[in-house]
Amino acid sequence: MPEVLITENIIGEEMDKLRERFDSIFEPNLWKEPDRLRAMIPDFRALIARNQTQITRDIIEAGTRLEVIARAGVGMDNVDLAAASRAGIVVAWTPEQNSNSVAELTIGLMLSLARMIPDADVDTKKGGWNRWKYIGVELLGKTLGIVGLGRIGSLTAAKARALGMEILAYDPYVDPESLRAMEVRARLTSLEEVLALSDFVSLHLPETDETRGMFGDEQFGQMKPGAYFINAARGGVVKEDALLRALQEKRIAAAALDVRQQEPAVPSAFDEMTNVILIPHIGAQTREAQRRVVTAVARDVTAILNGEEAKHFANFSKPRR
Numbered sequence: 388m389p390e391v392l393i394t395e396n397i398i399g400e401e402m403d404k405l406r407e408r409f410d411s412i413f414e415p416n417l418w419k420e421p422d423r424l425r426a427m428i429p430d431f432r433a434l435i436a437r438n439q440t441q442i443t444r445d446i447i448e449a450g451t452r453l454e455v456i457a458r459a460g461v462g463m464d465n466v467d468l469a470a471a472s473r474a475g476i477v478v479a480w481t482p483e484q485n486s487n488s489v490a491e492l493t494i495g496l497m498l499s500l501a502r503m504i505p506d507a508d509v510d511t512k513k514g515g516w517n518r519w520k521y522i523g524v525e526l527l528g529k530t531l532g533i534v535g536l537g538r539i540g541s542l543t544a545a546k547a548r549a550l551g552m553e554i555l556a557y558d559p560y561v562d563p564e565s566l567r568a569m570e571v572r573a574r575l576t577s578l579e580e581v582l583a584l585s586d587f588v589s590l591h592l593p594e595t596d597e598t599r600g601m602f603g604d605e606q607f608g609q610m611k612p613g614a615y616f617i618n619a620a621r622g623g624v625v626k627e628d629a630l631l632r633a634l635q636e637k638r639i640a641a642a643a644l645d646v647r648q649q650e651p652a653v654p655s656a657f658d659e660m661t662n663v664i665l666i667p668h669i670g671a672q673t674r675e676a677q678r679r680v681v682t683a684v685a686r687d688v689t690a691i692l693n694g695e696e697a698k699h700f701a702n703f704s705k706p707r708r
């Protein structure tokens with residue numbers, strides 16, 4: 388009987404070893420077929436996925452043999468963690484393994500916005516040589532407002548400091564003492580102040596009941612006029628219609644979105660806007676992050692299937708069923 392079901396494109400040396408050891412089914416597009424996944428899941432002891440497989444309560448409850456759900460990544464918005472915990476299933480994940488890649492992408496997006504690099508590239512390839520159209524801004528001396536100062540937010544802060552930026556941050560779950568201990572040089576303040584004073588605002592929050600739809604007309608209205616907005620966290624945190632209004636009314640200068648309210652994204656007015664950078668959720672898509680993520684996930688699944696403890700888990704280290 389097969390033991391491991393892999394529903395997304397999760398490959399690498401450690402996954403090969405896992406698949407040699409345990410009878411596995413690799414269906415990288417199964418995330419698109421939740422009904423088939425629900426019908427298949429009763430056979431498996433392990434389910435390995437990224438962020439596209441919706442691991443809902445009914446799928447978890449149908450997984451009567453499941454011992455571990457392994458999330459190759461950090462966002463937990465696609466896993467019903469409470470249902471998995473109730474069922475005694477370990478939820479393994481890979482915090483920290485891709486944080487640096489996301490922080491680097493954020494800096495890349497900030498520079499791209501500041502210097503209009505994507506639009507200048509398209510324009511030049513079309514035959515333009517419009518040097519005066521592309522007068523950008525420097526990051527030196529500007530203020531970056533970070534909303535959510537966890538692992539990725541802190542790494543982004545450190546990299547932005549190195550570029551000469553001042554950092555303001557909003558995170559109700561972080562206290563100034565721990566920031567000092569971790570040597571994160573950011574001033575924690577209210578969300579209103581972060582929005583009002585920052586030249587660039589970057590989101591680094593998970594999508595939860597608390598944060599879903601958190602950025603709407605009110606928040607975009609509070610941003611400094613002409614500021615830039617970056618979201619490489621979760622699309623559901625932002626009301627895209629409100630962002631569109633803020634851009635169309637020129638209240639903010641430009642935006643970069645790595646994540647969308649609906650993924651894969653559907654056509655929208657953003658597609659036509661030269662001051663909007665759209666990329667397909669590639670924050671963690673580096674060779675290094677993928678190697679670390681895949682290695683961590685494969686090792687934890689192997690450990691659980693061998694009756695040992697997982698190293699990186701969101702609920703408990705061994706199954707409780």
Ligand code: MLT
Pocket residue numbers: 437438459460461462463485670671
């Ligand atoms: C994550 O949550 O780790 C990232 O968004 C990337 C991913 O899920 O593949």
